[in-house]
Amino acid sequence: MKVSLFATCLVDTMTPSVGMATGRLLQRLGQDVVVPPTQACCGQMHVNTGYRREALGIVANHVRAFAGAEAIVAPSGSCVASIHHQQAAVARRAGDEALAQAAEELAGRTYELSQFLVDVLGVTDVGAYYPHRVTYHPTCHSLRLLEVGDRPQRLLRAVRGLELVELPGAEQCCGFGGTFAVKNADTSTAMLTDKMAAVLSTHAEVCTAGDASCLMHIGGGLSRLRAGTRTVHLAEILASTEQSTHPTTPTDAVTPHQTTHPSVPA
Known part of the structure; x- marks a missing residue:
């Protein structure tokens, strides 16, 4: 199967090793992995913050970037949830029914990683x-x-x-x-x-x-x-495999508001 990898903007900018690991895993399982070069944000950040109008162009870009993909896989439940539950609504709210229908059709072919592995490939x-x-x-x-x-x-x-x-x-x-x-x-x-x-x-x-x-x-x-x-x-x-180098770098980038050491009860 030809699988389009949606890396997500956070993975791309903060933890690219996650995107590369997803691609390696899918290839190891026999999938033909492609990474559409025009992909960007799914629009979740804008929608969740109230900028629905500004999200319309982002949704349109996402639909164009993955048009024709046999399956789209992302290492992010959050972004896949946005694709399933927000993109079509953003387009419909803006009066663009054609984009809304295209977004719905694309969402039907978009999977979070564990969903794709278990439900589509049938492997655990x-x-x-x-x-x-x-x-x-x-x-x-x-x-x-x-x-x-x-x-x-x-x-x-x-x-x-x-x-x-x-x-x-x-x-x-x-x-x-x-x-x-x-x-x-x-x-x-x-x-x-x-x-x-x-x-x-x-x-x-x-x-x-x-x-x-x-x-x-x-x-x-x-x-x-x-x-x-x-x-x-x-x-x-x-x-990870016995032959590969196991991930040792933590996904622990600093969140902006954490300026003190939070205490954890024993």
Whole structure:
């Protein structure tokens, strides 16, 4: 199958290793991977912040960039949720019914990574090897809007050498929420503190998720605690093999509002 990789703007600018890992994984599974050069943002950031009119051109660009793609795969539940639940609505609100219909048709061929692997390719064992103790954080959009369910955990359980430990209060938000973390810094940091306490209680070496944005937020907090737990995207774990170099760089870029060390209860 020819698969178009939607890298997402956050992955492209902040964690390009996630996009490259996604491409390697799909190729290893026999897919013909292409990366449309005109892709950019999906428009989620604009819509969520109230700039729906400004998002129209972004939606149009996205539809043009991936027109004719057999399948579109992204390592982001958040962006795929935006494609499924926002793009057509933006176009329809602007009175562009043709674009709305094109966006809906494209959304039907767009998958979050774990959805594509399990539902389309029908695999849970992707041949990965990752000898670490890992806990999984189900991100809000993937859990509530895309309803990916236990697909990521099924993929992780099949990884050789990996010990998967359950995250207490897993369904609770990490507090990122895009611009929410900037506009509501105190609330966001309080939510992050709870999430970090849960992660650290597992004694996991690695916290993983399907969204680089949430991992950036959680990883930023963990790095300040110097607790030794790092964040690694699901795609990077699944792309790892005995022959490959295991991801060691944490997805822990600093979130703008974190200027102090958040305290985590013991």
